[in-house]
Amino acid sequence: MRIVYSLIFSLLFVFITIPVCATTDLQQLIEDSEEGATLQLSSGTYEGNFSINKSITIVADEGVIFKPKEIDEPIITIIGAKDVSIQGLQFVTQGTGVEIKDSEKVQLSDITMTNVNSGIGIYRSKNIDIQNISVTGNDRHYSKKGNGIAAFNSANLIVKNNKFYKVQDGIYIENVKGAIVENNKVEDSRYGTHFMYSEDVQAVRNEYVKNVTGLMIMMTKNVTLEQNDVSYQDGFNGTGITLYEVENIDIKDHIISGNRVAISIQKTTGVHIINNILQMNQTAVESIKSDHTNLVEKNYFVGNLVNVRSDMNGIDLKENYYDDYSGIDIDEDGVGEDSYVALQSFGQWMVRKPVYQYYVEAPSVVLLNEIDKQTNKAAKQLLVDETPKTTFETEKNIQFEIHLSQLIVGLVLVIGCLAIWRRSVLS
Amino acid sequence: MQGKLIVLEWKQMLRSRWLQLVAILFIFVFIAIVMIQQLALPDIDGFTRQTASFLNLLLFLLPLFTLTIGSMSVAGDVESGWFSLLKTYPMKTFQYVLGKFVALVLSFIFIVLLAFGVVFTFGGFFGGVHFPYEFLIVAFCLILIFSSIAILLGSLAKNRLHALSLSLVIWALLLLLLSYAVMAIGTIVPGHVLQKLTIGILHINPVDWLRFGYFLLSGQTAVLGPTYFDLIEFYQSVLGKIMFVGLTVLWMIIPLLLATIKLKKFGVEK
Numbered sequence: 067m068r069i070v071y072s073l074i075f076s077l078l079f080v081f082i083t084i085p086v087c088a089t090t091d092l093q094q095l096i097e098d099s100e101e102g103a104t105l106q107l108s109s110g111t112y113e114g115n116f117s118i119n120k121s122i123t124i125v126a127d128e129g130v131i132f133k134p135k136e137i138d139e140p141i142i143t144i145i146g147a148k149d150v151s152i153q154g155l156q157f158v159t160q161g162t163g164v165e166i167k168d169s170e171k172v173q174l175s176d177i178t179m180t181n182v183n184s185g186i187g188i189y190r191s192k193n194i195d196i197q198n199i200s201v202t203g204n205d206r207h208y209s210k211k212g213n214g215i216a217a218f219n220s221a222n223l224i225v226k227n228n229k230f231y232k233v234q235d236g237i238y239i240e241n242v243k244g245a246i247v248e249n250n251k252v253e254d255s256r257y258g259t260h261f262m263y264s265e266d267v268q269a270v271r272n273e274y275v276k277n278v279t280g281l282m283i284m285m286t287k288n289v290t291l292e293q294n295d296v297s298y299q300d301g302f303n304g305t306g307i308t309l310y311e312v313e314n315i316d317i318k319d320h321i322i323s324g325n326r327v328a329i330s331i332q333k334t335t336g337v338h339i340i341n342n343i344l345q346m347n348q349t350a351v352e353s354i355k356s357d358h359t360n361l362v363e364k365n366y367f368v369g370n371l372v373n374v375r376s377d378m379n380g381i382d383l384k385e386n387y388y389d390d391y392s393g394i395d396i397d398e399d400g401v402g403e404d405s406y407v408a409l410q411s412f413g414q415w416m417v418r419k420p421v422y423q424y425y426v427e428a429p430s431v432v433l434l435n436e437i438d439k440q441t442n443k444a445a446k447q448l449l450v451d452e453t454p455k456t457t458f459e460t461e462k463n464i465q466f467e468i469h470l471s472q473l474i475v476g477l478v479l480v481i482g483c484l485a486i487w488r489r490s491v492l493s
Numbered sequence: 494m495q496g497k498l499i500v501l502e503w504k505q506m507l508r509s510r511w512l513q514l515v516a517i518l519f520i521f522v523f524i525a526i527v528m529i530q531q532l533a534l535p536d537i538d539g540f541t542r543q544t545a546s547f548l549n550l551l552l553f554l555l556p557l558f559t560l561t562i563g564s565m566s567v568a569g570d571v572e573s574g575w576f577s578l579l580k581t582y583p584m585k586t587f588q589y590v591l592g593k594f595v596a597l598v599l600s601f602i603f604i605v606l607l608a609f610g611v612v613f614t615f616g617g618f619f620g621g622v623h624f625p626y627e628f629l630i631v632a633f634c635l636i637l638i639f640s641s642i643a644i645l646l647g648s649l650a651k652n653r654l655h656a657l658s659l660s661l662v663i664w665a666l667l668l669l670l671l672s673y674a675v676m677a678i679g680t681i682v683p684g685h686v687l688q689k690l691t692i693g694i695l696h697i698n699p700v701d702w703l704r705f706g707y708f709l710l711s712g713q714t715a716v717l718g719p720t721y722f723d724l725i726e727f728y729q730s731v732l733g734k735i736m737f738v739g740l741t742v743l744w745m746i747i748p749l750l751l752a753t754i755k756l757k758k759f760g761v762e763k
Contacts, residue, residue, distance in 0.1 A: 300540075302719040324541070326715060346541040348716060369542045415676070421684045422676065423718030424691050427545035428704065429552050430672035466618060473617025479610025483603060490507040 083125075088112055096122060102149070115139040119146050126154035133158050140165040140187070144172055151175075157182065162212065163201070166191050174199060184212020185233065192221040196228065203233035208256040208278070213238040217245070225250060235260040236277075239267065247272060257282040258296075261289065269294060274306075280325070281307040289315040299325040306347070309334045317342060327352050328370070331381070335359045345369050348426065353381040354417060362386060366458055371427050374449050375413035383408065383451035387458045392439070395456040406454035410438050495588050498579075502596030506566070512600060515558045520608045526550055527612050527622055540708075540716045544625070548707055551632050552700055553668065555601065559639040560646065560660035563597045567647025567752075568656035576756070587753045590644055594749060597640040605632050627710040631703055638699045638744045645748035648755040667700045688720055699744050706737065 084103060086095060088110025095105065101121045109129030115136050132155050134141045140162040144150050148170045157163045157179040165187040166172050173195040179185050185201035188194055194217070201214040214230035216238040217223050223245040229252075230236035236252030239245050240262040247269040252258035258274030260282045261267050268290035274280030280296035282305075283289055289312060296306040304326035309315060314336040321343045322328040328347040331337055337360040344350040345368040353360065353376040363384045367373045373388055374381065385401070393404035412431045415422045425431050506512050526546050570576040570593075579589055609624070616622030646663060650656035675694055679687035695701045705728075708714045714725040727733045 300713075300715055302715045302722060304715065348540065371540075371542055371545060415679075419679065419684045419687065420718055421688045421691065421720045422679065423716075424721060425672060425676065426716060426718075427540075427542075427549070428672055429549050429700070430669045430676075432545075432549055433669060434673075467620035469617045469619075469621030472613045472621045476610050476613025476615070476617050479606055480614055483607040483610060486603065487507055490504045 092116060096120075107155075114141075116142050118142065118144045118150055121147065121149035123151040124153070124155075125151075128154070129156075130154065131156045131158055134161055137161045143167065144169050147172070152177070156180075159183075160204070162187060165189070166194060169194075173197075182212075184216065185214045185230070186216070187212075188215070188217035188220050188223070190219045191217075194220065194222070195224045195226075197224070197226045199228040201229070201233060202231045203255070205232065208234045213260075214252070214255070216240075217242050224248075230255060235282075236274075238262075239264055242267065246270070251275075252277060252280075260284075261286045268292070273297075274299070278303055279305045279308050280322075282310075283308065283312050283315065284310040285312070286315075287313045291315065291317045291320070293319045295321050296325065296328070297321075297323045300348075301326065305330045308332070309337065312337070316340070321345070322347065322350075330354075331356050331360060337361070338363065340364050342366070343368065344373075348372065349375055349413070349416075351381065352376070352417065353379070355379065356381060358382055364455070368458065372410060372413045372416070374408035375410070375417050376449060377414075377417055378448070380448040383449060385453045385455055386451055387455040388451070389458070390439075391454050391456065393454065393456075400455060400457050402454045402456050406451040407439075408449040408451065410435050412438075495584075495592060498584070498589065498592035499595045499599075502566075502592055503599050506562075506596055506600040507603070509562070512562060512604075515562065516604045516607060519554055519558070519604055520611050522550060522554065523608045523612055524615055528615065528619075540711075540713045544711075547624075547628055548631070548704065551628065551635060552704060555605075555632060555635040556639045556668065556700065557660075557664050558604075559597065559601055559636060560643045560664050561657055562600075563593075563640050563643025564647035564650060564656035564660045565653045566597065567593055567644050568650040568653045571648075571650075571756075572652045586756045587749075590648075590749055590753045590756065593644055593647075594640055597643065598636055601636040601640065602633065605629075605636070625711060627707055630710060631707045634703050634706065634741060638703070638741070641745045641748040641752075642699070645752040645755070648752040667698050671698050672701075684720070692721070692724055696740065702740070702744070706741070709737065 083106045086092065086105050086107045092112055093114060093116050096116065096118055099122060104123040104125060107124065107126040107130045109127050111131045111133060113133045113135055115134050132141045137159065138161055141157055141159055142164045145167045146169060150169065151173040154176045157177065159182055162184045163179045163182055163186055164174060167189045169191045171193045172191065174186065175197045177199045179201045181204055182201060185199065186196060196215060203211050211234050213235045214233040214237060215225055219241045221243045223239065223242055225237055226248045228250045231253050233255045235257040236255050237247055237250065237259040239260065242264045243266055245264065245267040247259050249271045251273040253275045254277065256278045258277045258280045259269050259272065262284050264286045266288045267286060269281060270292045271294065273295045276298050278299065278301055280299050281291060281294065299306050306322045306325040306328040307317065308330045310332045312334045317329065317339045318341050323345050325347045327349045328344045329339060329351050331353045333355045335357055339362045341364050343366045347370045349372040350367050350370040351362055351374045355377065356379060361382045361384060364386060366387045368389045374383065388406050391402060391406045393402035395402050412434055612622060643660065646659045647656050650659050671694055675690055678690060695705055708716055709728055717725065728737055
């Protein structure tokens with residue numbers, strides 16, 4: 067009978083929420099709590115470096131702020147734990163927010179971190195779910211700050227609906243098997259999402275703006291990138307998506323705009339780039355030391371300075387739309403009768419010697435490209451799309467809409483100039 | 494006297510059929526690019542194909558028109574004896590050169606403003622056009638520098654035809670040939686040599702100089718690539734900015750001074 071009472075008491079304790087105020091010794095309370103307990107933190111500032119090594123749920127009211135006692139230590143360390151959930155905290159530290167080590171089934175959500183060096187570190191853990199986190203770093207150089215989320219040697223990671231600003235890499239994933247990165251936003255950082263030595267990973271519906279590189283994928287296998295918005299990675303080394311020694315990757319349904327290079331493929335095999343809009347980039351697709359297992363198919367190239375450039379290995383092009391294609395579609399099947407040749411002497415030079423980039427779209431190069439277009443029509447070997455599309459469904463329509471201030475300025479200038487001219491000519 | 498000469502020259506320029514045709518051509522091309530590109534391409538900031546088209550339009554056409562009209566105007570004065578007549582008036586040669594220069598600059602500023610006016614009027618009916626102010630500055634600098642060079646070429650030419658051919662050669666040299674020469678050399682020399690050569694040419698070619706100026710003004714220097722980081726960093730410093738303005742002003746003044754010397758000698762030779 068005693069055992070039954072004891073069991074019932076223990077179960078009640080697990081399901082009862084324990085209210086906590088800021089004056090409580092939180093670390094002691096965590097240690098004293100039974101496995102599976104829930105702590106409800108009331109608003110206030112909690113100072114310390116807390117360690118969790120058991121199943122626990124921490125739920126915070128609005129206005130719960132965590133500060134570290136030791137700035138070099140993370141505010142919360144979850145180590146050797148299973149089934150941990152932390153929700154609704156605000157972290158103020160110049161160090162690290164949370165570290166998760168050797169743990170399973172950890173869920174972090176609705177956490178805000180400001181002015182931190184790094185947000186969340188994950189080591190040798192699995193089934194980690196991180197959602198609705200906001201991490202704002204500091205103004206120091208990328209090399210002197212940490213990542214928004216960094217995961218090492220782990221498995222089954224979900225990173226959803228988070229925001230990262232001014233960090234080194236928004237999401238850094240190294241040696242992880244199975245990661246879903248979805249609906250996050252990374253801005254003003256080095257890399258938006260960085261996959262290294264990982265397998266079976268996907269990045270879907272994320273937004274990467276004004277980083278050095280939007281998606282950096284290195285030495286990783288089986289990657290899916292889908293519906294990400296990758297824009298304005300236009301710095302000196304800016305790239306929308308960089309692939310280095312990647313095996314098997316699908317890049318589909320993206321809008322990639324205003325980057326220095328939209329997609330850079332280096333030493334990579336099994337790339338399938340399909341149904342993306344690559345618009346207004348300086349170079350849309352760059353391929354270096356890659357092989358013919360790579361295919362660029364059914365994409366839209368609009369307003370890029372250079373559509374495709376490569377070394378002598380080239381890259382396969384099929385059924386893409388190119389806004390500078392000058393062929394015609396006689397049988398109206400949506401495919402041009404002539405091949406499209408993306409090969410430009412200048413584009414190739416830029417690959418070989420980056421110093422040539424100074425002349426990008428210079429008057430002399432524009433003329434050279436026009437000559438190339440005429441002379442390359444017969445080319446059949448490198449960067450040739452034999453079935454170029456001739457229709458672009460999302461083409462912008464010209465609409466009649468009055469812009470009053472510009473109209474007035476325009477009319478004043480025109481009438482003024484014509485009046486001056488008339489007066490000068492007649493007098 | 495100086496003011497009267499400027500007004501007289503300006504009126505003559507505006508009455509010139511050649512200048513009127515140039516104005517029509519410039520406006521036509523300008524509108525074509527705006528309407529075809531700006532209204533058909535997505536609105537994306539940065540150095541895109543449409544900004545490159547605008548920049549190249551200015552770099553191609555303004556030097557060509559300024560050089561040909563300006564140099565032929567001066568050569569025509571010398572050829573027709575108008576310059577010799579003017580020398581009988583109490584007016585220094587530099588005043589004549591300055592008068593020509595100001596009239597030429599005003600005429601082309603007039604054309605550019607008219608072109609912008611027409612573009613804005615058209616754009617005003619289609620939701621407005623995005624037109625960065627940097628283009629206006631580059632256009633004015635192009636007019637100032639190439640008007641100055643045009644007057645020098647006019648003073649060097651023996652007659653109007655000679656002035657025209659000189660202008661075309663210089664235009665092709667600055668716009669195309671120098672770049673092609675550097676690019677060709679680049680295929681046989683190492684990258685660091687090509688980089689130094691490019692930087693050298695940049696300082697002695699006003700077209701490259703103003704193109705570089707556009708990137709500096711618009712904050713899009715990254716377009717030029719990381720190889721030129723040090724150069725860009727220098728020209729983004731205060732000293733660099735002063736040097737940039739100084740060199741631009743020198744490009745305006747030196748050809749005028751050389752033209753003055755040449756025209757003074759012309760008087761002596763006569």
